[in-house]
Amino acid sequence: MLEEFRGDLHIHTCLSPCGDLSMLPTLIIMKAKEKNLDIIGICDHNTTENVAAVQKAGEKEGVSVIGGIEITSQEEAHILAFFRTGAGLENIKNIVYEHLPGINNEVVFGEQVIVDDKDEMLGINERLLIGATTLFLEQIIDIVHNLGGVAIASHIDREAFSIIGQLGFIPSGLKLDGVEVSSLGKLRQLRVTHPEIDNFPIVSFSDAHYLEDIGKKTTSFLLEDTNAEELYKAFKGVEGRKVLSAQ
Amino acid sequence: MKLKEIVDKLELDVKTGSSNLDKEISGGYVSDLLSDVMANSREGDIWITLQIHQNIVAVASLKNLAGIVLVNSRVPENETIKKAEKEGIPILVSNLPAFEVVGKLHRMGIPGTADAGGI
Numbered sequence: 001m002l003e004e005f006r007g008d009l010h011i012h013t014c015l016s017p018c019g020d021l022s023m024l025p026t027l028i029i030m031k032a033k034e035k036n037l038d039i040i041g042i043c044d045h046n047t048t049e050n051v052a053a054v055q056k057a058g059e060k061e062g063v064s065v066i067g068g069i070e071i072t073s074q075e076e077a078h079i080l081a082f083f084r085t086g087a088g089l090e091n092i093k094n095i096v097y098e099h100l101p102g103i104n105n106e107v108v109f110g111e112q113v114i115v116d117d118k119d120e121m122l123g124i125n126e127r128l129l130i131g132a133t134t135l136f137l138e139q140i141i142d143i144v145h146n147l148g149g150v151a152i153a154s155h156i157d158r159e160a161f162s163i164i165g166q167l168g169f170i171p172s173g174l175k176l177d178g179v180e181v182s183s184l185g186k187l188r189q190l191r192v193t194h195p196e197i198d199n200f201p202i203v204s205f206s207d208a209h210y211l212e213d214i215g216k217k218t219t220s221f222l223l224e225d226t227n228a229e230e231l232y233k234a235f236k237g238v239e240g241r242k243v244l245s246a247q
Numbered sequence: 248m249k250l251k252e253i254v255d256k257l258e259l260d261v262k263t264g265s266s267n268l269d270k271e272i273s274g275g276y277v278s279d280l281l282s283d284v285m286a287n288s289r290e291g292d293i294w295i296t297l298q299i300h301q302n303i304v305a306v307a308s309l310k311n312l313a314g315i316v317l318v319n320s321r322v323p324e325n326e327t328i329k330k331a332e333k334e335g336i337p338i339l340v341s342n343l344p345a346f347e348v349v350g351k352l353h354r355m356g357i358p359g360t361a362d363a364g365g366i
Contacts, residue, residue, distance in 0.1 A: 076282065102285070105309055160299075160300040
């Protein structure tokens, strides 16, 4: 039976250089429960290395965690991607790493901490995760689709690191599975200036870099269960699964 | 040439780093892609851009740039101002578009990377 589930699918961990160091698996899960979220997504900048830890922490507490990544394109626009399998996540990470030049400077950009499900530190990621890949938007979307994932344009209403901010519009023919709007208050105006956004499901997530922001913006989905396969179907609009309203 | 002279000649609005205007400028770079600035700007460059988010301060600090000129009367975000004050990075605002700002700086004798026999 199809039911409505509420999710915040754009949450960073302590692995993102700009993510607060308290963005640890057990604390993220605790906050998600407190906010009554049915489903959360982990999307660090250009990496997936903390996804499994949060998923494991979530299993213990009955919070469904979808594995994702926020990829920076060559145009410096952010794309969220979600995958249905661990293999998909592993593959996207490897492809992104192959196309991500540079070494992080943690004094300037922040620390990039890899942790386990008990919040214990496993190591430091030395790559320049804040940087841009050499991949173009179209390439990223094709790669994500080939790996069986969905691709959603991040915070298109923001000026920085968004498709509309960097390019001025959403190029026609871009095979996005959705667009994320940060401030729903701006949606009406955005629809006037960029009518192309109505070609896609519109979602809103917190883009939390701090614990207190988790669940501040959410989107409801019509699903049979809270797993990545069901979410995939919702973004593709098949078998009755749907992206409902953003809150 | 010192930053101070540029501020006076181009009538720039000093938003941050007013105590660091004695910095010597060795060249200039213009780009709105941070990855490009990280890869191709040089220490001592003045950077001309329309980007206003806080990552411009991180890039300027990382590359030891002399300062940042925002074009078209762009208003830096609050976080950008806070971070720039903390790091002592001058952010200077011009009401002119990038082409005019760069043209004026070039006429004042500030070299680009190619002029200086660089990349």
